[in-house]
């Protein structure tokens with residue numbers, strides 16, 4: 499059945515691929531972008547910035563006005579910051595939380611009454627494997643995704659009676675614009691930053707993992723299947739065997755052992 503879908507962040511990566519596949523499947527797709535929307539015959543582009551509540555409200559009401567309903571909200575848009583907790587600039591920290599967590603929560607709040615009144619819907623929220631384990635030098639990114647995890651657990655119970663399904667996506671390493679777009683804070687050489695050397699070493703590993711990651715089409719295909727599924731799971735962990743293994747062993751190993759494995763991977767000494 500043809501669905502009205504609103505997906506955030508379709509200018510690149512997962513959002514772009516998913517919006518395309520969904521519209522190829524015949525769904526009515528509205529995708530948000532931050533820059534002036536270009537013309538696209540199949541995807542209706544709307545200008546929206548997650549850090550601007552006015553643009554969030556405008557986007558949701560535009561879709562409602564045109565279609566009269568929103569069946570699926572895909573909270574895909576997000577950004578990464580990298581840097582030491584102690585020295586990362588406050589503006590990076592705020593941008594990280596305002597985009598990944600607060601923006602996602604605010605657009606969800608706008609869509610909930612619409613789904614409630616129409617008798618149901620599906621909300622798909624992008625967390626990360628970094629939302630299931632704290633990643634060194636990506637602490638604020640991890641924190642923003644852990645926040646999404648807690649938000650979804652609570653939301654699922656609150657909307658139980660309204661037939662609104664809440665689905666979490668935890669991608670592992672994927673090859674998108676994510677690495678190039680990451681706002682890293684690396685103190686200039688010469689400035690006394692006790693983390694500089696370690697962060698550079700760890701960042702090289704993070705970027706290598708992402709460069710060797712899967713292509714976003716793999717995840718986009720999975721999203722199409724989830725949308726077509728009557729009873730989707732609460733969570734989908736999508737990534738390489740190593741990515742999924744890391745999540746599994748976190749649950750079974752003593753915390754200290756798991757931390758040592760992560761430290762070894764990220765060359766923390």
Ligand SMILES: NC(=O)c1ccc[n+]([C@@H]2O[C@H](COP(=O)([O-])OP(=O)(O)OC[C@H]3O[C@@H](n4cnc5c(N)ncnc54)[C@H](OP(=O)(O)O)[C@@H]3O)[C@@H](O)[C@H]2O)c1
Pocket residue numbers: 506507508509510511512513531532533546547548549573574575576577597624625626627668669670671672673674675676677679708711
């Ligand atoms: N790639 C991975 O390995 C990976 C792993 C785990 C989770 N994820 C998650 O997957 C989602 C998609 O990321 P991606 O890998 O596809 O990265 P991407 O290629 O960088 O795409 C991110 C999208 O989010 C948009 N965006 C960023 N800040 C925004 C804001 N303030 N308001 C509205 N839109 C904004 C970007 O728009 P602009 O073009 O305007 O910047 C872009 O369309 C994110 O939530 C990310 O955290 C990615």
